Amino acid sequence: MRASLPLLTRALLRSQLSTPALLASLSNPHATLPQLLASLPSSGVGAKIRQRRWAAKGLDVPAGQALSGPIPREERAQAGEAGCYWLVTRTQLKQGGKHGKAWGRLVWRGKQVTPSDREEQIRGGLKYVWERA
Structure with a gap:
């Protein structure tokens, strides 16, 4: 599964997961x-x-x-x-x-x-x- 994600997408997801405020907004985007x-x-x-x-x-x-x-x-x-x-x-x-x-x-x-x-x-x-x- 990891091989199917592009490297840029994985890096972007990791950078977003490191910030709590952004993580909170991503957990309930709607x-x-x-x-x-x-x-x-x-x-x-x-x-x-x-x-x-x-x-x-x-x-x-x-x-x-x-x-x-x-x-x-x-x-x-x-x-x-x-x-x-x-x-x-x-x-x-x-x-x-x-x-x-x-x-x-x-x-x-x-x-x-x-x-x-x-x-x-x-x-x-x-x-x-x-x-x-």
Whole structure:
């Protein structure tokens, strides 16, 4: 079996297994919104979360910048936090985090879309893969 894996793939797997944070994310790569919130303190209230596909689409750009493509990971790390995320204000989790609902305020490309005095339900919780922003 080992001979069938290319040398580069084996080296990549070994390098990823040496980092605990990456290992934790690899053990459950498909986190639904309720699963992610259940793993956070206070059931995720106050956390910044986003759909993983937003970063893949290159939406982590400031509001004034054109969407010409994804920004390299190094530039995103220098810029700071993600530009598109939900700020969770309330959760209602069921069955130990397998199901549930969440409410929050949407920040899109650095600008808050949801008014500060209200919250809206976060849609697509079971449909998409979610991560911390």
